[in-house]
Amino acid sequence: MAIIAPTRKDVQHHGQIKKYSASLRLWHWVNTIVISGSLITVLINSTITDKRAVSALVKNELKNAGAVITDDQASSAAHALGDSVWSVHTYFGYALAALLLFRLILEFFQLADQKFIRKLKSAYQQFKTTKKEREVARHELTVKGIYAIFYLLLIIMAVTGLFLAFEDLLAPFKSIRHSVKSVHGFCMYLILAFIFVHVIGVFLAERKTDKGIVSDMINGGGGHS
Known part of the structure; x- marks a missing residue:
């Protein structure tokens, strides 16, 4: 069992498969789409719409068409x-912040055995107390720990993104803008x-x-393993 591989087994209920509420x-799939869209805009702005490359392209194309513009005009x-792409990125950021808020609220209304905090605590308790299937408990705790870090990164990304x-x-x-932007960018790489x-x-x-x-995350899981 790879340490990074999630498991279908429910460590809280022996012999059962994890359940996922609708x-x-x-949230999982919409969040996937939003994060992917956000990262794609970053990729576009760092490659296709790179300021230097686009400036040179605009200037050369207009020159070939018989128009002459200055470097400053091409740069503008x-x-x-680039600003147009960043605007789309910002909207994805708003969506991400809204989804994060939705996830935090959802944590309070989930069924008790489906709450992330409870699952994390349960995995820790299982690891501390169980002797049977200790490897499974360690694996579950590790996976839940990675997810906890991911949630923390989402919070940092949302807060720094809204600041920007x-x-x-x-x-x-304004004096901390550069630091906030650096943290925002660094968290992107971690995500x-x-x-x-x-x-x-x-x-x-x-x-x-x-x-x-994957089917469980689409259909809800549950049942016996």
Whole structure:
């Protein structure tokens, strides 16, 4: 069992498969779409709409068409294009913040045995007290710990992103803008790392002992293993 691979087994209820509420499944897949969209906008702005490359392209194309513009004018056009992409990124950020709020509220209304905090505590207790299937308990605790870090990263991303989106209203804190932006960007790389680890883990789980884990996140899981 790979340490990064999630498991279908419910450590709280021996012999049963984990259940996922419809609300949690909706959050999971919409969150996947929003994070993917946000990361794609970053990729576009760092490659396709790179300011220097676009400036040179605009200037050359207009020159070939018989128009002459200055470097500053070409740079302004490139900057406007980049701003358009960042605007889309900002909307994805608003959606991410809303989804995070939804997830936090959902935690209070989930069935007791489906709450993340309870599952994390249960995994820890199982690891501390159980002697049978200790490896399973350790694995579950590790996976839940990784998810906890992911949630923390989402909170940091949302808070720093909102700070950058409303920086004009937060003028008194302008001195920390660069630091906030650096933290925001660094967290993005950590989330990318989590996504990579998560996808590989799910792939390994599907290939080995936990086939059907993706189906569970679509259909809700449950039943006996």
